[in-house]
Amino acid sequence: xxxxxxxxxxKLRKGDHGVILTLPKQAELRSQCIRLGICVAAQVxxxxxxxxxxxxxxxxxxxxxxxxxxxxxxxxxxx
Amino acid sequence: xxxxxxxxxxxxxxxxxxxxxxxxxxAFLEQGKTRLVLVGNPNVGKSMFFNYLTGLYxxxxxxxxxxxxxxxxxxxxxxxxxxxxxxxxxxxxDEERVARDIILEGDLILNVVDxxxxxxxxxxxxxxxxxxxxxxxxxxxxxxxxxxGLAINVQELSARLGVPVLxxxxxxxxxxxxxxEQLAQACVGNSESSLHRRLHELLNRVGSQAxxxxxxxxxxxIAERHGVPPGDEREQIYVERRNRVNRLLDKVVTATEQKxxxxxxxxxxxxxxxxxxxFLAVILYALYLFVGTFIAGDVVDLTEGTIGNRMFEPxxxxxxxxxxATDIVVEKxxxxxxxxxITLATRTFNFPEGTDANPALLQQxxxxxxxxxxxxxxxxxxxxxxxxxxxxxxxxxTVTYLLFLLLPLVxxxxxxxxxxxxxxxxxxxxxxVDRALTMLGLNGRAIIPLILGFGCxxxxxxxxxxLGTDREKRIATTILQFAIPCSxxxxxxxxxxATAGTGATLVYVAVILTVFITIGTVLDKTLPGxxxxxxxxxxxxxxxxxxxxxxxxxxxxxxxxxxxxPWFFIGALAVSILQVTGLLQQWVDILAPITTGWLKLPAxxxxxxxxxxxxxxxxxxxxxEMALTPMQVVVALTTIxxxxxxxxxxxxxxxxxxxxxxxxxxxxxxxxxxxxGGLVALVVI
Numbered sequence: 103x104x105x106x107x108x109x110x111x112x113k114l115r116k117g118d119h120g121v122i123l124t125l126p127k128q129a130e131l132r133s134q135c136i137r138l139g140i141c142v143a144a145q146v147x148x149x150x151x152x153x154x155x156x157x158x159x160x161x162x163x164x165x166x167x168x169x170x171x172x173x174x175x176x177x178x179x180x181x
Numbered sequence: 182x183x184x185x186x187x188x189x190x191x192x193x194x195x196x197x198x199x200x201x202x203x204x205x206x207x208a209f210l211e212q213g214k215t216r217l218v219l220v221g222n223p224n225v226g227k228s229m230f231f232n233y234l235t236g237l238y239x240x241x242x243x244x245x246x247x248x249x250x251x252x253x254x255x256x257x258x259x260x261x262x263x264x265x266x267x268x269x270x271x272x273x274x275d276e277e278r279v280a281r282d283i284i285l286e287g288d289l290i291l292n293v294v295d296x297x298x299x300x301x302x303x304x305x306x307x308x309x310x311x312x313x314x315x316x317x318x319x320x321x322x323x324x325x326x327x328x329x330g331l332a333i334n335v336q337e338l339s340a341r342l343g344v345p346v347l348x349x350x351x352x353x354x355x356x357x358x359x360x361x362e363q364l365a366q367a368c369v370g371n372s373e374s375s376l377h378r379r380l381h382e383l384l385n386r387v388g389s390q391a392x393x394x395x396x397x398x399x400x401x402x403i404a405e406r407h408g409v410p411p412g413d414e415r416e417q418i419y420v421e422r423r424n425r426v427n428r429l430l431d432k433v434v435t436a437t438e439q440k441x442x443x444x445x446x447x448x449x450x451x452x453x454x455x456x457x458x459x460f461l462a463v464i465l466y467a468l469y470l471f472v473g474t475f476i477a478g479d480v481v482d483l484t485e486g487t488i489g490n491r492m493f494e495p496x497x498x499x500x501x502x503x504x505x506a507t508d509i510v511v512e513k514x515x516x517x518x519x520x521x522x523i524t525l526a527t528r529t530f531n532f533p534e535g536t537d538a539n540p541a542l543l544q545q546x547x548x549x550x551x552x553x554x555x556x557x558x559x560x561x562x563x564x565x566x567x568x569x570x571x572x573x574x575x576x577x578x579t580v581t582y583l584l585f586l587l588l589p590l591v592x593x594x595x596x597x598x599x600x601x602x603x604x605x606x607x608x609x610x611x612x613x614v615d616r617a618l619t620m621l622g623l624n625g626r627a628i629i630p631l632i633l634g635f636g637c638x639x640x641x642x643x644x645x646x647x648l649g650t651d652r653e654k655r656i657a658t659t660i661l662q663f664a665i666p667c668s669x670x671x672x673x674x675x676x677x678x679a680t681a682g683t684g685a686t687l688v689y690v691a692v693i694l695t696v697f698i699t700i701g702t703v704l705d706k707t708l709p710g711x712x713x714x715x716x717x718x719x720x721x722x723x724x725x726x727x728x729x730x731x732x733x734x735x736x737x738x739x740x741x742x743x744x745x746x747p748w749f750f751i752g753a754l755a756v757s758i759l760q761v762t763g764l765l766q767q768w769v770d771i772l773a774p775i776t777t778g779w780l781k782l783p784a785x786x787x788x789x790x791x792x793x794x795x796x797x798x799x800x801x802x803x804x805x806e807m808a809l810t811p812m813q814v815v816v817a818l819t820t821i822x823x824x825x826x827x828x829x830x831x832x833x834x835x836x837x838x839x840x841x842x843x844x845x846x847x848x849x850x851x852x853x854x855x856x857x858g859g860l861v862a863l864v865v866i
Contacts, residue, residue, distance in 0.1 A: 129415075130273060131714075132416060133271070133273075133415055133416060133419055134268070136416065136419040137268050137304050137423075138268070138301065138716070138718055139300055139301070139304075139426075139427075141423050141424075149449075150449070150453065150454075151454070152452065152457075152612070152613065152616060153454050153616065154615075154616025154617075154619070155616060156612055156615040156616050156715060158452055158719065161300070162430070163297075163298075163300055163436070164298065164300040164301055164718060165448075165718070165719040166716070166718050167452075167611070167612035167615070167625070167716075167718075167719055168714070168715060168716055169615050169624055169625070169715030169716070170615075170619065171619075171714040172714035
């Protein structure tokens, strides 16, 4: 297994898998993330990266688009 | 109302000081009957359930203290309420607060979930169950779940949730025949045991399990209603609930591996860094063909040009002219060899006591009019007749404008938007343009008001409500009011630019784009605070259902017309009064030296600018009759695009953004328009 590293979600490349380590600091934003399934320990896959940093992740069968600023605040462990 | 912070809203809603059912909802909801509340995530087909239960007679009204609309209808056994689509019950935005208050007052919950999207939807379901309300779950879009290879064990789901679960396909009404029977069996579900205990500890202090949950989840509004401190366990409860959803999914859903479906492929193309552009181009072109060419061209030519201007207005004015002093200018028009409209003959008929008093002259006029098409101009003597029935009159021009120009355009735009929304493209478009809009201090969601702005700036200004923060609403409103030409104006601008040539068009587009980007960037850099980041769930791409799309279009159009109509009348009245008192002319005279000296345009152009107040397109249309050089056209169009949107959009902006901010934007647009117009004139003329 390749070595795993903790990076902000925004750094994921298309096709990368990862596990979420931390959520954004702001409480309301964090709650909104959890509602959509973006929780600590959730498995994510980066299904698309757009130029400029907006990214689309898959959690289970759900696709979620995340803006660059927010994606920079979420840490993941890349597998 | 809309620029209030959540705290201020609590001040206004009349629920302070009551203990139990003391919410804004209590007075709003019907008494006596069992209240059935429909709850679900956005776009799960909830409205079809609502229609099925209530039939034709539906009452749509604003929830007290908000701009959120709530539908209410009657069923023999229930008073049925539809709530806005939400991801969870809390108070993150107005929609959630309204849904929360109605749910709290409801007796029975019908929760509609999308079987294809259970990961997302079951969070809300479990939260509703934790609230301890009697409920049933309708598992909708079962046909689609099946075709996507999802097998859902309905019995198991029902057993684990502890409430009846009814599989349905709303579009075919499959399963609907069992809805009433299931509703009769609605019951309180299984909430998590440790949470249940904590809720019961709070119960004697707040009155209901639902409210106890809201307090425990840190809802400060509900906590204050009961005089208890809000809890700080929201995140812990949310995480536990999310884990319960995941465990539940493991037990009840089996997914068979699917070949990539067409919809998934389309969804990927729409957000692909490269293919996203041609995808967007095709959609925009289709939009242009439908709204720009068909609706704004063919349909409006018929409704405004023929029905409004040649039938409705002459009919109204003819009745007024019967009893009040007027001149009637009759212009006989025909077509020349090239098919262009030309004036054949003009004659003025004078009726100092109205047309009824002089049937002989009326006879003469009719024989002059005989044959071919006529344009009639009524110059009423009485200021009252001018105000209400004159050129800009409330009962002449405003009615034509609203019903025969704006209504078809708004219908066209909302139809397109509903199609894009229901197909799942809209959230992908928002994702695709997110980065570009971030540079303007907005996020991808702001694409919706910006697109609508090309239809009607007034409509778009109202739509800025969907943006996350006040900061974003402020930036979007400013961009809309300054730099986005509405469809009425676009038509005239396009025609003028066509005569002025490619060079002029390029200069014009470059100037407007620069201003557009500059405004956004400057505001983003100077306004305090930060804008909200994009966080958007992307539903699967699917074929929109005609009925759903039509219904959405109709509801949104009706809501807009209801809200905007008074402002168009008030605007027209204000302008007519300015006209009658001569103030309009004075304003034109004040602007004339600036127009000639600074913008290097003919003095009459100032007339066109002021006319832009009445209707944005009037301003541009006035330029037709002047002999302008191509570069003068650029200067005039730049000035007209940048400054004042029509008076109705000014009114709506004042209401949405508050008087002070609205006036700052408005006065700013005058300065910017003439400033930039003059700079362009310095360079190109």
